Amino acid sequence: MPMPESPPPVPILHPNEPQQRQLDKLQRIVEVLMRRVEASGEDSFNSYAHFQTAVALEAQVKARTRDLEEAVTLLNQSRARLAEAKAEAETARADLSNALEAVREGFALFAPDDRLIMSNRRFARMLPDVVGHITPGLLLEDYIRLVSQSSELVLSGGAIPEDWRRDRLHRLRQFHSDFVVELKGDRWIQVSQQRTPDGGTAILQTEVTDMVQLERQQRDKLLDDQARLIRATLDHINQGICIFDADDRLAAWNDQFFALMSPPMELMRTGTGFHRFVDHFTTAHIFRSLDEPQTVVDWVADRRNREPLCVEIQRNDGSILDVFTDRTPDGGVVICLTDVTKERAITAALHEVNETLEQRVKARTAEMQQARDAAERANTSKSRFLAAASHDLLQPLNAAKLFLSTLEETEMNEMQTDVTARVKSAFDSVETILGALLEISKLDAGTSATVSVFPLNRLLAPLREEFQAFAARKGLRFHVVDCGLDVESDASYLRRIIQNLASNAIAYTESGKVLVGARRRGSELLIEVHDTGPGIPTDQQERVFHEFQRIERQDAAPGMGLGLTIVRRACDLLGHRLTMESREGVGTRFAVHVPFRTPGPVSRAPQGIRVTTVATSLDGMIPLVIENEAEVRLGMMTLLDSWGASPIEATNLAEADELVQELGILPDVILADYHLDEGESGLQAIRSLRRVNGPIPAVLITANRSERLIARAEQEDVLLLYKPLQPVRLRTYLNTLQRPA
Template sequence: MTQAAEEPEVRLRKLEKINRALMNRVERSMDFSGNGFSLFQTAILLEGQVSARTGDLKRTLEDLSDAYARLEDARDDAEIAKQNLTSAIEAVSEGFALFNDAEELVMCNAPFRSLLPDIAARLEPGTSFRRIAESFSRSRFLVLDQQKSAEAWCVGRIELFRKPHASFIQQLSGDRWIQVSNKKTGAGATVVFQTDITDIVRGERLRRERELDEQSRLLQATLDHLPQGICMFSRDLRLKAWNHRFVDLLSLPLRLVAPLAGFDRLWDWVSKSVFAFDRAGALRVQEWSRNPSADLDPVELVKSDGTILRVSGNVMPDGGIVVSFADVTDERRASDALREAKETLEQRVEERTAALTREVMERRAIEVELIQARDTAEELTKSKTRFLAAASHDVLQPLNAARIFLSLLSGTGLDARQVHFAGKVDMAFGSVEEVLSTLLDISRYDSGSVEANVVPLSVAEILATLAAEFQPLADQKQLKLRCVPSELFGLSDARLLRQIIQNLVANAVRYTAKGGVLLGARRRGMMISIEVWDTGPGIPEDKRDFIFEEFRRLGQDLPDTPKGAGLGLAIVRRIARLLDHRITVASHVGKGSRFAIELPACAAPTRVIAPQVVTERLPVDLAHFTAIVIENDLAILEGMLELLQEGGMRAIPAVSAGEALETLQSLDKTPDLIIADYHLDQGTGAEAIEALRRAVGHQVPAIVVTADHSAKVQAEIGGSGIAYLRKPIKTGDLFALIHNVIAL
């Protein structure tokens, strides 16, 4: 009973006590011998007081009755609210439990009990969290880490429960997963949630498996393009990956080369069949594979047919091993010939004085190739990025030599049929060059090695230049190419922004069969939208993200679809991310598309540096000019010499800066031109050119030829006053640049 209900009863008892006292007083004070009128007055007075007190008592009792009625209503409301709260908690799909400040269970819902059915009966109100955690840890539905005991799990769970806020993910049997979180309330209670995230975990696992499959395909494609034989084994020496060169070098039967094939069985067959005359070397490789604590030093093994293979081994981070095989037969023969030449060099000095320079060049080149081959073998499998870069460089070098010799072949009086085939070969090389260059660009953007130089620039200059560049191609396809004039200025990197728009315009012209292409820019608030419109086939809405992926092209199976590698828009997306520019696509199938890139607008700079204008110069007669060519690749060096001599120049070869300086002393005149490869065995081509310039005492015109297209290399070369030419070399570009630098 509440205080409000008790108070009327107390007052009633007091009134009754007062009433009895007054009655006793009246009775004692009556004097029956006195006068009757005073007695009558006293009786009337007492009757009035009793009536007043009785009225107060009735009102008090009525108030008490109302208070009792309100109390019952409040109790009913509280019971209904409690029932509604319980129903609401039971309706929640997540597991829910409430613990008071003494860490005792107050209530929990059915989903909380159902996750671990074998301990559901123990989840009674008043149970301490410690007992519940102990029951959880011993549940047969709980999956513990291999290195964690039930006791350790219980201790850790109690620690997390006592934190203000904690969350963790727990695995259950049957490949189920839950996320458990708890949070303290302001009153000291703790709320625990258990959410079933099985679908999320399985979806994420499937996504990762797909990514691993894609990476595995890329790795296999890379391995298949390597000149070395490569095989990878897991920690328990089971075959995981290999390339075709590995099978060819060891002449392996296909029954032995299968996923999860054991190393020992495969190597036993190789030792007995392939390296039958070199069992000691084969045994060394097998012993290393059984305890690969460190990388295997290269071992040269001799096959039964006399071929020499250099075997190298590397340990992967997960404990697996990578074994590579390189055919070094020609290298070893060259080394033996070099050793023999050194031993008899004194006896042949007088006989070969005239050919001494060439022999020295060949010996040094062979030594450089040996060092390069050794370093390449040691570094081959250290990382996928370097792996891809090395493979791309190895392809670009012979591709450059092939383009040079193809150019020489075209000038040897071929008939019409041969000229046609040579043109087809040149087109094929051009496609390979484009794909390799784009792949290298993608690798550079993904590795973060490209830095943007954001400055105010004129949008009109970039658009006008590109319109002029693509006008001949548009005319060839009978397309109308129009550029809308603009006076806008924006903040971006001129070179990278130009590459984005160039790829967009190239795609527009390529895929538009009739109609035209429009270039323009418009102001959108604080941004500038540079847009490329076309009247091509259009892009379905569900394919607008698809086209920005690598090697993705729409309609590639259709006969009229233009051929391409599908890398242009992948480059566009990477450059846009680097510059923090937004790319948007709008398209209507059958009517055309609009690609737009947004960049911050800015005011026109106070001083705009006009682009350098290259005036057209008359061709220079090269018959009286001498060039020094520095190149450490003998095949490319030979091709460059033939190419320059065919153009009328006198060409002097050198494989390094040191040899070029020695050759310089024997010349009767200062060279008119220096052509150097950027990547030399000792230093760079730019450093070699500077050394020769210091030796002659003036700035000799110079060109650096390189397959490294990074902005860092271009900036270094440009800052030294040296012309820049990209590999693979095109004959027209080479001689145009030679005429330009000589005429300056």
């Protein structure tokens, strides 16, 4: 029978007991063993063995004690270093906090788990009703929700707090995002948020109220300048003009409108509603009948169908007004009033004379014819004035663009550069609109066409350089196919037609290509412009040829809607048929049907100037500027001087000749305006100076785009540049003349 296992012995000494307790146990063990040795000699051997064991245990206890003391020492050292590191971390955190408090922007840092780690007081004070919630541990999503519900936040465009919150959360998915927030009291905050390398989020808030207000002042000043230009134009028209915006609020009017309608002064304020005019004229008993005025009121109210309307209204004082209404590109309304009392009186008198003697009928008929001619001349005076005054209208615009080009050469800060770019863009828009108005005015004034036979390629080849860069900036392919045929047309008007079609195609095409070329069809040559744009809806294909009519689409190109109007009127003047094919989502093709002659050798069109952006210094060059307009002359001199040249100036040929003789130095180039005082022309001045001083390079600057002047300039080897002058073209030409020192 096996013996039961004895339990394991209990250790006398436990290593975890205090050192002193272990020493006390060993001391008692030694004393007991010694007594046993002394009491019994027979057990001395075993007792001695126990004694040796006790001595060995005492040595182990001492070794353990030393190890324990070393461990305690290391632990105390670690605790000291930990305390120092903690103190340094607290100091660094305090320094960081003080630095954040010193910056002028609000700053907050959120951990990767989107909880707020730290922020400065400026960050919390941006929104007073949220400041109490900005504490460490705040979730980023909760912070955005608090801001969206803040009473200080201004929401625009009919947005609600939930929309703003969703948009802000969407921005968190981006690595970096900048946006501007409007607060009450016309305050603006720019928010910049960015992900940190460890996945956290840093938010920087900067108050930009001063910058926004300054930009607003600059924009208002620019708009005021444009408004003055429009006001000056309206005041020179002998018809009453009144314009309402898309919300039927008064936007602009001229003095003639006030003279014809005599409304109360309190109504003639920007923003007055159209209904207030209706109430006044209805209750003032100004008209003999309210049927015709009501037709105009109904037309304004019907926003779905606003085709141009023409109606005649008779006042109680006997005067008769011809009222024409049309819509503006922005959805507003323009009302044009013409006093036709005299014309109607002549017509009434004619009917009366018809009932009397035949002799009186003939006499009155002659008088009526004279009066009708006078009325037609008065009705077209505006168009003739604009058509004849192109030089005077373009002169100040040309001077302004020269000064702007000089300003661009100077060093400016970012804000000044931005304002200068905006002003230049505004002048480019004015130039485009003014050019279109002048073209239409010339056509309305009955300008005759000069038909000749010339190579079509003379018009097509320059299109490449003219539109290649414009198309490339939009990512489009622009291709012109050469044609070796001669056509019978007016070169100036045909060039304008093709330019307008190509420009319109590039403006409305977002991707793909634009192709310009020609093909035979029977006895006609079809000059075609193809594009891969959005196409024109069937119900709008006729309207696009009307004044101020454009395709109703959100991504429509900016403009006044005059390009295709000029194309159609010019084609009607030349007797060329204009056709169009368009499919939505595919593209559009315009074709001008022109007579052609038997093909000859392919004509080589003048190459002109290849425009570059090289800004070579003009040090040492002496240009002679001949210009009678002081402002334009000053602008040209300032521009040339900023390019490093040493220009000299004269107002006419006599001054230029005297100046050259006095200096004894021939100019490197002559820059002459075409229209000078007392019937003198810049071309005559260039010819005279060359006759005396030899073949000096020359540039003629003019607003005259006639084919005759082009031929004369080419014959006399004079470069022709048009107003408003493009400084980059002049700079490129002068660079080609620059000689090495």
